[in-house]
Amino acid sequence: MLSTQHLARMSRTARYSTAGAVAGVAALSLAVVPGSADAGHGGQNAATKADAMPVAFTGKIGHERSRESGIAQKVDAVERAETAAAEKKAAAAERRAEARAEAADKAADARKDRASDRSASRSADRGKVKKAAGPGKSAKTTYPDNLDGWIREARAILKREGIPGSYAGIHRNIIRESGGDPNAVNDWDINARNGVPSKGLLQVIKPTFDAYHVAGTPHDLTDPVANIVAACNYAADRYGSMDNVDSAY
Secondary structure: OOOHHHHHHHHHHHHHHHHHHHHHHHHHHHHHHHHHHHHOHHHHHHHHHHHHHHHHHHHHHHHHHHHHHHHHHHHHHHHHHHHHHHHHHHHHHHHHHHHHHHHHHHHHHHHHHHHHHHHHHHHHHHOOOOOOOOOOOOOOOOOOOOHHHHHHHHHHHHHHHOOOOOHHHHHHHHHHHOOOOOOOEOOOOHHHHOOOOOEOOOOEOHHHHHHHOOOOOOOOOOOHHHHHHHHHHHHHHHHOOHHHOOOOO
């Protein structure tokens, strides 16, 4: 059974415990009060700030992104403008190069034409110069513009065409027929009376020349080489060779 003193001690202990509990509650209340105050009028401002901070932060990011997007668009526009300008410049340069190339081609053609004209003029000044080469040969031979050159050039063509005729046989008949004059004309024999006079080194009439003309020689009855070749072609057909001709043929 508890004594009165024991109960008294317990009552004091309980009071102390109660007081401690109350103090603890008070301390807890003080600790909660600032939070509670913030949850009240002041707390509403803190909550508002807390809610506003993400929005403000998000808005700042959006502004930065928008500014960066605008800068990127300007950069793209500048790059596109630079690319277009470069392409335009390259196209203009290409057109100028084509124009220069075309002008160079025209100038080259003009130079060739002038060179050809000068060459023809020089040939006319120094006399007729011709060339002859056998089949498959690329060597060029020039002949003097005289009786010896005409016969040698004619014989090169005759050899190419397979037509007989020695230098001596051709020379002998030329001296007899025209005396070596390529412009000689017979205006008194039967052919002349018939309107087709004999002409040239070997005194050939026009119908015979036309019939026995050899391609590659001028189609000119008084051309010395063409006259010799046609006459030898006719003599080969009728007499076997110009070498076999010793009189009018």
